[in-house]
Amino acid sequence: MKSTENRPKAVIVIFGATGDLAKRKLFISIYRLFLSQKIDEDFAVVGVGRRPWSNHEFRETVMKSIQSSDQSQNDINSFLSHFYYHQFDVLEPSSYLELGTLLTNMDEHYSIPGNRIFYLAMAPEFFGTIAKQLKEQGLTNTNGWSRLVIEKPFGHDLPSAIELNKEIREAFTENQIYRIDHYLGKEMVQNIEVIRFANAMFEPLWNNRFISNIQITSSEVLGVEDRGRYYENSGALKDMLQNHMLQIVSLLAMEPPIKLTTEEIRSEKVKVFKALRKIDENEIKNYFVRGQYVEGTVQGNQVPSYRDEDNVDPNSQTETFVAGKLFIDNFRWAGVPFYIRTGKRMALKSTKIIVQFSDIPMNLYYNTKEQMTPNLLIIHIQPDEGITLQLNAKRSDAESYTKPIQLTFNNNCVDCINTPEAYERLIYDCMLGDGTNFTHWDEVKYSWSFVDVISQAWTNNLAPLTTYESGSMGPKESDSLLATDGHNWWPVSDLLNDNKDR
Numbered sequence: 001m002k003s004t005e006n007r008p009k010a011v012i013v014i015f016g017a018t019g020d021l022a023k024r025k026l027f028i029s030i031y032r033l034f035l036s037q038k039i040d041e042d043f044a045v046v047g048v049g050r051r052p053w054s055n056h057e058f059r060e061t062v063m064k065s066i067q068s069s070d071q072s073q074n075d076i077n078s079f080l081s082h083f084y085y086h087q088f089d090v091l092e093p094s095s096y097l098e099l100g101t102l103l104t105n106m107d108e109h110y111s112i113p114g115n116r117i118f119y120l121a122m123a124p125e126f127f128g129t130i131a132k133q134l135k136e137q138g139l140t141n142t143n144g145w146s147r148l149v150i151e152k153p154f155g156h157d158l159p160s161a162i163e164l165n166k167e168i169r170e171a172f173t174e175n176q177i178y179r180i181d182h183y184l185g186k187e188m189v190q191n192i193e194v195i196r197f198a199n200a201m202f203e204p205l206w207n208n209r210f211i212s213n214i215q216i217t218s219s220e221v222l223g224v225e226d227r228g229r230y231y232e233n234s235g236a237l238k239d240m241l242q243n244h245m246l247q248i249v250s251l252l253a254m255e256p257p258i259k260l261t262t263e264e265i266r267s268e269k270v271k272v273f274k275a276l277r278k279i280d281e282n283e284i285k286n287y288f289v290r291g292q293y294v295e296g297t298v299q300g301n302q303v304p305s306y307r308d309e310d311n312v313d314p315n316s317q318t319e320t321f322v323a324g325k326l327f328i329d330n331f332r333w334a335g336v337p338f339y340i341r342t343g344k345r346m347a348l349k350s351t352k353i354i355v356q357f358s359d360i361p362m363n364l365y366y367n368t369k370e371q372m373t374p375n376l377l378i379i380h381i382q383p384d385e386g387i388t389l390q391l392n393a394k395r396s397d398a399e400s401y402t403k404p405i406q407l408t409f410n411n412n413c414v415d416c417i418n419t420p421e422a423y424e425r426l427i428y429d430c431m432l433g434d435g436t437n438f439t440h441w442d443e444v445k446y447s448w449s450f451v452d453v454i455s456q457a458w459t460n461n462l463a464p465l466t467t468y469e470s471g472s473m474g475p476k477e478s479d480s481l482l483a484t485d486g487h488n489w490w491p492v493s494d495l496l497n498d499n500k501d502r
């Protein structure tokens with residue numbers, strides 16, 4: 001454990017502290033940092049919202065969010081004593097002065113040298129105003145550092161993202177801005193670079209000569225729940241593909257950076273975004289499939305159609321599923337399809353990357369009954385975390401020669417510890433000033449310009465909206481997308497745990 005001196009000290013101001021994200025993700029993440037002693041006693045959390053809560057009511061809410069943990073009441077009370085509530089309308093400029101006074105008091109009380117994280121867990125329309133007021137009213141003018149954490153969505157298309165970026169850049173420099181993509185905080189997403197760049201056996205094969213295709217699936221069991229209002233204006237394309245899925249693609253496809261610094265890694269990722277093949281609006285139907293869930297049974301429960309969910313238009317054209325075929329037009333990846341799919345109300349919760357290697361040039365073991373299966377590298381992101389390598393080995397029966405075998409590393413099983421939550425890592429990184437696992441403006445810009453064409457084609461009805469039964473793996477058109485190339489989606493069931501049970 002680091003000495004106390006090296007632990008980051010800061011006041012974390014959560015705008016939107018009475019909201020869903022704070023309750024579900026942020027309080028528990030800060031608590032875990034406290035329990036693991038990554039932060040010490042010299043921190044404070046100031047929650048901002050319009051509800052007329054007292055510190056006591058705020059602390060009660062925080063306590064409920066961290067309750068599942070089996071820690072002692074002393075630890076919990078000690079943690080809660082760092083939380084303060086400030087009722088505040090972010091649209092009211094005069095309130096910022098009061099907030100500033102509270103933050104100065106926190107600095108003195110906890111011996112914090114003016115370090116501040118402003119975490120915007122609120123709707124994006126407030127981001128520009130908050131950033132501007134923080135600067136104008138002097139809340140960023142301290143002897144320490146100030147950092148702005150911004151939740152998604154970062155705009156809803158390229159023009160709105162540019163506008164938003166302009167607003168916040170008037171008050172904060174790019175280095176002070178931490179745009180959250182929580183997939184970049186996941187253990188196995190962070191492992192992609194290590195798997196690629198620390199293994200002699202993969203890097204030489206990591207190109208279009210040896211890789212046939214790469215498949216990325218992020219399927220969810222949950223439906224739209226109570227986020228219908230937001231989701232109607234977003235859909236799977238903007239909610240998942242524009243950010244999480246394209247970030248994974250960039251990590252899989254980037255060139256090795258010359259150093260493992262934030263700047264070098266970002267610069268390589270940006271090159272991937274730039275190399276994404278632009279598809280003509282009229283061709284989008286051949287590269288992307290959109291679907292919407294209808295009623296069905298998910299894990300034994302009957303669930304309604306998307307159009308029957310709360311705050312959803314009964315004639316909604318919003319996609320809850322998207323599958324796509326991407327090409328990266330550079331020397332390494334020319335001709336290799338990256339297939340991606342994500343959706344709600346699918347058969348299982350699973351995020352996996354499957355790298356399918358090309359077939360060997362001549363198959364000595366081929367017989368008429370059976371063909372050898374391709375080698376696969378499977379990166380299990382969630383719910384299981386690990387790696388599987390699928391190879392071919394000799395069969396012991398006389399009938400045929402080969403059978404696929406799997407070599408598996410299960411991260412959860414081997415370390416026997418819970419890996420940190422994505423938000424926990426990212427908040428800690430921000431406290432340390434490490435922006436590597438946050439998205440740079442250039443990445444946001446290029447990803448929107450890629451996604452806007454798809455969105456435009458769909459708005460212009462240049463590709464049909466298909467449906468899929470809840471509890472399935474998406475519409476049949478998603479399978480056809482690969483079948484036309486002679487490929488198929490590999491199953492994404494919980495392989496690691498299946499193996500463990502055997």
Ligand SMILES: NC(=O)C1=CN([C@@H]2O[C@H](COP(=O)(O)OP(=O)(O)OC[C@H]3O[C@@H](n4cnc5c(N)ncnc54)[C@H](OP(=O)(O)O)[C@@H]3O)[C@@H](O)[C@H]2O)C=CC1
Pocket residue numbers: 015016017018019020021022024048049050051088089090091120121122123124151152153
């Ligand atoms: N929830 C989630 O799982 C995820 C959310 N996000 C993003 O995080 C952000 C927050 O989402 P979520 O927590 O779900 O949203 P909620 O609607 O649950 O919360 C909104 C928060 O904003 C506060 N608020 C609204 N208007 C004002 C105002 N004028 N002045 C001060 N406070 C105000 C509300 O406080 P009060 O009601 O007390 O005024 C509340 O705390 C959004 O950008 C969302 O897209 C991103 C990924 C996942």
Ligand SMILES: O=C1O[C@H](COP(=O)(O)O)[C@@H](O)[C@H](O)[C@H]1O
Pocket residue numbers: 220239240351
């Ligand atoms: O950002 C989002 O991600 C979640 C899925 O996150 P995961 O960590 O559970 O895979 C998704 O449900 C939500 O719609 C989206 O906004």
